[in-house]
């Protein structure tokens with residue numbers, strides 16, 4: 208846990224910020240309310256900022272342009288992608304000018320070019336004059352001259368492209384996957400992510416790629432290089448526990464888990480994730496942060512006091528700061544997690560904290576806000592409501 212106390216804002220302990228994008232700065236095409244303004248303020252205050260995204264398909268310039276259009280501070284160099292981390296990894300093993308199969312969207316090929324490697328499209332690989340039925344015979348690069356495969360998500364990658372990559376992989380080139388997110392969230396639900404396509408090719412090729420995106424350390428390490436700040440003075444910010452938060456720990460970075468994205472308290476309590484900070488939205492980076500403390504049989508955070516009893520989570524004292532109640536409640540549940548409470552029960556009990564967050568982010572009244580200036584005898588069970 209950081210030395211940060213309730214008397215200073217979270218950012219006071221850091222010089223650099225590695226910020227996730229979807230679920231933190233924007234959701235779909237819209238800005239997360241207040242996020243661009245917070246980022247502008249942080250940069251104005253002298254904090255170094257880069258964005259780190261597992262999305263390998265888009266080129267950095269497009270991402271930066273989208274951020275700028277939403278009012279967030281961004282140049283092309285501020286966007287660090289898993290495709291760039293993959294290209295950097297390959298450049299560490301290959302000479303300039305080496306040819307690499309670019310299996311994925313435009314971001315994959317551009318990242319290779321950016322480090323002095325030469326992207327090769329699947330349609331251009333020649334296997335001793337033999338043709339894939341998916342492509343016409345207009346090939347220019349002998350398969351033996353392709354030193355590596357960089358695989359990232361690309362909506363236009365075809366079955367024929369996978370066949371060429373699978374065949375190429377039998378020749379033994381280096382194989383790097385940009386990220387292994389199993390699913391990709393779309394408006395209607397979950398679709399296959401790059402991890403699913405890595406698995407598809409792994410089954411055919413009988414081998415596994417090296418993966419560089421979050422939660423693996425290389426993407427965060429590239430972001431640190433870009434920032435020029437030491438790990439001890441750099442904070443990773445993200446909404447996904449399994450990628451952003453677990454990746455930060457793997458890279459020895461403190462992390463702020465933001466609740467404007469996909470994961471909620473009921474998700475945290477069934478993982479082994481341990482974010483340094485739990486914040487509802489980016490703006491809380493600029494506010495004092497009270498660290499939960501165990502006092503007697505309860506957890507206190509700021510004015511909030513929460514205990515975990517047989518009946519469930521009990522808010523003994525609420526707070527005018529809803530997130531203090533959430534943090535105290537989470538601390539109580541994580542302690543219960545570590546002492547053997549079942550995942551099903553923990554998830555059920557944490558749903559009441561989900562609702563606090565959802566109402567807070569919706570701008571509504573916080574349901575457990577309840578002052579008791581005379582002591583801790585105003586117990587209310589908030590579980591199972």
Ligand SMILES: [Mg+2]
Nearest residue numbers: 227229230446
């Ligand atoms: Mg995200």
